[in-house]
Amino acid sequence: xxxxxxxxxxxxxxxxxxxxxxxxxxxxxxxxxxxxxxxxxxxxxxxxxxxxxxxxxxxxxxxxxxxxxxxxxxxxxxxxxxxxxxxxxxxxxxxxxxxxxxxxxxxxxxxxxxxxxxxxxxxxxxxxxxxxxxxxxxxxxxxxxxxxxxxxxxxxxxxxxxxxxxxxxxxxxxxxxxxxxxxxxxxxxxxxxxxxxxxxxxxxxxxxxxxxxxxxxxxxxxxxxxxxxxxxxxxxxxxxxxxxxxxxxxxxxxxxxxxxxxxxxxxxxxxxxxxxxxxxxxxxxxxxxxxxxxxxxxxxxxxxxxxxxxxxxxxxxxxxxxxxxxxxxxxxxxxxxxxxxxxxxxxxxxxxxxxxxxxxxxxxxxxxxxxxxxxxxxxxxxxxxxxxxxxxxxxxxxxxxxxxxxxxxxxxxxxxxxxxxxxxxxxxxxxxxxxxxxxxxxxxxxxxxxxxxxxxxxxxx
Amino acid sequence: xxxxxxxxxxxxxxxxxxxxxxxxxxxxxxxxxxxxxxxxxxxxxxxxxxxxxxxxxxxxxxxxxxxxxxxxxxxxxxxxxxxxxxxxxxxxxxxxxxxxxxxxxxxxxxxxxxxxxxxxxxxxxxxxxxxxxxxxxxxxxxxxxxxxxxxxxxxxxxxxxxxxxxxxxxxxxxxxxxxxxxxxxxxxxxxxxxxxxxxxxxxxxxxxxxxxxxxxxxxx
Numbered sequence: 073x074x075x076x077x078x079x080x081x082x083x084x085x086x087x088x089x090x091x092x093x094x095x096x097x098x099x100x101x102x103x104x105x106x107x108x109x110x111x112x113x114x115x116x117x118x119x120x121x122x123x124x125x126x127x128x129x130x131x132x133x134x135x136x137x138x139x140x141x142x143x144x145x146x147x148x149x150x151x152x153x154x155x156x157x158x159x160x161x162x163x164x165x166x167x168x169x170x171x172x173x174x175x176x177x178x179x180x181x182x183x184x185x186x187x188x189x190x191x192x193x194x195x196x197x198x199x200x201x202x203x204x205x206x207x208x209x210x211x212x213x214x215x216x217x218x219x220x221x222x223x224x225x226x227x228x229x230x231x232x233x234x235x236x237x238x239x240x241x242x243x244x245x246x247x248x249x250x251x252x253x254x255x256x257x258x259x260x261x262x263x264x265x266x267x268x269x270x271x272x273x274x275x276x277x278x279x280x281x282x283x284x285x286x287x288x289x290x291x292x293x294x295x296x297x298x299x300x301x302x303x304x305x306x307x308x309x310x311x312x313x314x315x316x317x318x319x320x321x322x323x324x325x326x327x328x329x330x331x332x333x334x335x336x337x338x339x340x341x342x343x344x345x346x347x348x349x350x351x352x353x354x355x356x357x358x359x360x361x362x363x364x365x366x367x368x369x370x371x372x373x374x375x376x377x378x379x380x381x382x383x384x385x386x387x388x389x390x391x392x393x394x395x396x397x398x399x400x401x402x403x404x405x406x407x408x409x410x411x412x413x414x415x416x417x418x419x420x421x422x423x424x425x426x427x428x429x430x431x432x433x434x435x436x437x438x439x440x441x442x443x444x445x446x447x448x449x450x451x452x453x454x455x456x457x458x459x460x461x462x463x464x465x466x467x468x469x470x471x472x473x474x475x476x477x478x479x480x481x482x483x484x485x486x487x488x489x490x491x492x493x494x495x496x497x498x499x500x501x502x503x504x505x506x507x508x509x510x511x512x513x514x515x516x517x518x519x520x521x522x523x524x525x526x527x528x529x530x531x532x533x
Numbered sequence: 534x535x536x537x538x539x540x541x542x543x544x545x546x547x548x549x550x551x552x553x554x555x556x557x558x559x560x561x562x563x564x565x566x567x568x569x570x571x572x573x574x575x576x577x578x579x580x581x582x583x584x585x586x587x588x589x590x591x592x593x594x595x596x597x598x599x600x601x602x603x604x605x606x607x608x609x610x611x612x613x614x615x616x617x618x619x620x621x622x623x624x625x626x627x628x629x630x631x632x633x634x635x636x637x638x639x640x641x642x643x644x645x646x647x648x649x650x651x652x653x654x655x656x657x658x659x660x661x662x663x664x665x666x667x668x669x670x671x672x673x674x675x676x677x678x679x680x681x682x683x684x685x686x687x688x689x690x691x692x693x694x695x696x697x698x699x700x701x702x703x704x705x706x707x708x709x710x711x712x713x714x715x716x717x718x719x720x721x722x723x724x725x726x727x728x729x730x731x732x733x734x735x736x737x738x739x740x741x742x743x744x745x746x747x748x749x750x751x752x753x
Binding site (some may be wrong): 167205297311325328330331332333334335336337338339340341347360364367368371388391392394395398401421422423425426428430432 | 542544546548549552573583584586604613614615616617618619620621624625629631633634635637638650
């Protein structure tokens, strides 16, 4: 599995990973510090115990000679108190005179200043303190005030500071790589967790794209509870839009019927007797052209661009060609359709008919003997080329032919809106309609519509 | 030629029917999809003019119902909708031609005649039977190169017979194609028309197949 680090802020995965990593690093730093503190405390306690034991040993060995001088009944200088300059020292002070460990080698250390602790003083238990040794080295002290033979005696035992810090430092040296390893394991875990956790969202996003490209008509249900309402809502919206579009279409159809039926009636009612100059019939013609123009514009407006659609191109073209073959049966045209049976386009069936109907009709209308329709895929677009061997259009007049309401030849039936509506609908899908002169004679119309398998270009609004 | 005119707008259907009758068509009118479906499935018509936007049942559904009931009469779809999807849907349902409203009545008549002729299996617009010829596009008869003057009923019977020349046309079917649906038909009236036609084009041309019907032959 390939793990990609998404950019923070811009993606949910990025946000989750960034937050988790920062949190894990902070937790590891705190944990490392706490562990180090525990180790340092335990080491200090152990050193204190050792010093206290030494103080007890010295205290129990302490006696006074008959002359009142201090003496030891035994030798308490076990290692490391026997190593000169080791920092492990003990010293007994009474009446300004000292008894000290061998390690002090006859030297003496000053008792460090410390807060007066009555509790310890009364119990005779040692008090901690820090201070310099006889050579100025940093020492950790335990100092006990006690009475031996009725005399006040101060017993102190020291350990070098390094005996406290060295084990803690060693622990830290082990903790840091351990924490780094833990951090790395956590980091990988976070990546997998985010990836697994966001998998349903990624799937959802893929399915939404499939709806846009027409491979899905609705989102499939999911086992993820949190996404169920979202999926339900998206499906409801898609369905609502589809229904509204169908209703709007029906409204336009009814509007067309409602407007044009009386116009047709009026047109049939007028003849040379009641309209000798033909003025009324011309007016009816104008009304009809206006209605056609605005209904045509409205039809382009209710295009299904942006909705789920994956239309089998060949079956749509076959439907239109069958229709034209019936309409132009008397022309005996040879019709060749070369479109792959697997070619699907991201354009609804209704809009495909709207785009191709008028153009194929033109080809049949003008062809001298043959019409050829081919479908190819170029990049993300399916190119449908419709050729006829009719008179064609001069290159200079091609742009004019695409304008709404323009008819280059008034002798053949038509309203001149077909091509401009086809162009408009194709453009809504990010496609186009182009006319070009055929090298021999005739016209080639090229229609580009998004291929349903390719990455459709972004839809224009 | 008997036409089923399916149009919900009373004014428009009245005008179309009047123009078609003036051209000797027999016109039955249905004002909604339900009546149209029933008429198309139960009666004999040479051609139907079908509006798509109909009350009760829409035009495409009516057409599908006729086709699934194996009614193969040619159908010209009359539509107010210019959009190609509606036209393609109508053709997929079995339409043979279409006209967009508004239209010229002459255009409708020409197309209906062409549809009837093609449905009868005649590729050329002029159908001949001996020296009798019928221009199915213009709806005119000629006998030995001279125009033949016929009444509306005579024209209906003769056009029906010449479209299926050398084939026995059932008497009942002939009556259905000649009289409008709500007409009281006298059972002898078709014989009267046949007799008048025999006088005009020659008795030997129209044969009577007893108990079955009539047949137009090329004659001597």
